[in-house]
Amino acid sequence: MTSSSSGPGIRPVTALPPGEVPEVVISRLPQYVRILSQLLDAGEEVTNSQQLGEQLQVTPAQIRKDLSYFGRFGKQGRGYVVRDLLRELKQILGLNSEWNVAVVGVGRLGNAILNYPGFNPDGFHLVAAFDNNLANVGREVGGVSVQPMAEMAQTVADRSISIAIVAVPSAHTQTVIDQLVACGIRAILNYAPINAQVPDGIRVRSIDPVLALQSMTYYLTEDGPSINGSTAAR
Amino acid sequence: MTSSSSGPGIRPVTALPPGEVPEVVISRLPQYVRILSQLLDAGEEVTNSQQLGEQLQVTPAQIRKDLSYFGRFGKQGRGYVVRDLLRELKQILGLNSEWNVAVVGVGRLGNAILNYPGFNPDGFHLVAAFDNNLANVGREVGGVSVQPMAEMAQTVADRSISIAIVAVPSAHTQTVIDQLVACGIRAILNYAPINAQVPDGIRVRSIDPVLALQSMTYYLTEDGPSINGSTAAR
Structure with missing residues (x-):
């Protein structure tokens, strides 16, 4: 079996063995690391799936699902400790190595x-x-x-x-x-x-x-960034 | 107000006016276009949020939410017509222009x-x-x-x-x-x-x-791609 890659987020459908993490989840983790580093630099001590979801513009459920592959990071209703989550994710990704x-x-x-x-x-x-x-x-x-x-x-x-x-x-x-x-x-x-x-x-x-480039041309079209009923219907 | 970009999917938190589509949703659409083009080439006529979600490794709910910004593409329980959705998305993204x-x-x-x-x-x-x-x-x-x-x-x-x-x-x-x-x-x-x-x-x-590169080092670490309890707990 071969696997192919044709850009960020595009992966072939493969059945995953139990316990294996989908490749696209792994590919999102460096972005989590970057966001968490920024939060740490900004002096934030705690975050949650809502805040991370807003930063990454995905649903909080997606964040929780992504992180759930690696065990229980957060405590129900208390969110994630920024420094701990960052350290764990860097360790998981092998970012402390050369x-x-x-x-x-x-x-x-x-x-x-x-x-x-x-x-x-x-x-x-x-x-x-x-x-x-x-x-x-x-x-x-x-x-x-x-x-x-x-x-x-x-x-x-x-x-x-x-x-x-x-x-x-x-x-x-x-x-x-x-x-x-x-x-x-x-x-x-x-x-x-x-x-x-x-x-x-x-x-x-x-x-x-x-x-x-294709993700920007949307904003250059005549109607601009605001989508309304008539635009969606064209 | 300024906005900044530091990589795919990383955007500052901004309050969106009603009807405006989050930037990260737009940035995913070229990937949808690519997947749909591949499905069309493969002779697929109809798809659904489940299949698109598997290809993109996001939840079907995320797919439906993304597409919902642009009106009702699919019919409940019947999925999306590949050719129509592809044409609409290319039009929305301005990909038919030079x-x-x-x-x-x-x-x-x-x-x-x-x-x-x-x-x-x-x-x-x-x-x-x-x-x-x-x-x-x-x-x-x-x-x-x-x-x-x-x-x-x-x-x-x-x-x-x-x-x-x-x-x-x-x-x-x-x-x-x-x-x-x-x-x-x-x-x-x-x-x-x-x-x-x-x-x-x-x-x-x-x-x-x-x-x-950071999204690949995970697979190069000693424990390999399989995450189990002990790895998650380290």
């Missing part, structure tokens, strides 16, 4: 990724880069020396790399992902707009700027 | 964006690029001639540009966004990890690869 990451594809996008300073502070260390263009091999990009694809397996093992960022053209993305999986990579951030096929147990997330 | 887009910042990331072929097929046309580095001005990038920032207002008006993609360093992002807003831009896709401040009525979405 992760070595490989970048595949050192074209324009790969270059931008390797030079992006935002990964390191959150524990994601870009320690290797691979490209099938020999003209790029040996180049120093963002402090990393670009290696040939043939060295991928050895480097992934040597550097304990478990995450890869794939920034190759769509036509080559699936092949590269297959290679990464064969090397033992278990989490892939894919920048190509394709539904990558991966074996069970391998995770793929896609960065999709088109989806983001 | 949109002119400006890119600000033609560094590594801006270069990658201007050369990305994925925007055009979905109706987003990158027709202008601006950079404050005079060494970049006049260069042809992805078929667009880079202009100085000073020409922004005139070009935005002349080319009917309503959307901008901002790919400048974090330190300059807010200043650039302020300039874009002053020029009449109403929707901004921001690649910097900052909470951009914009006036009411202006939309910002952020592309945040760190958030995507």
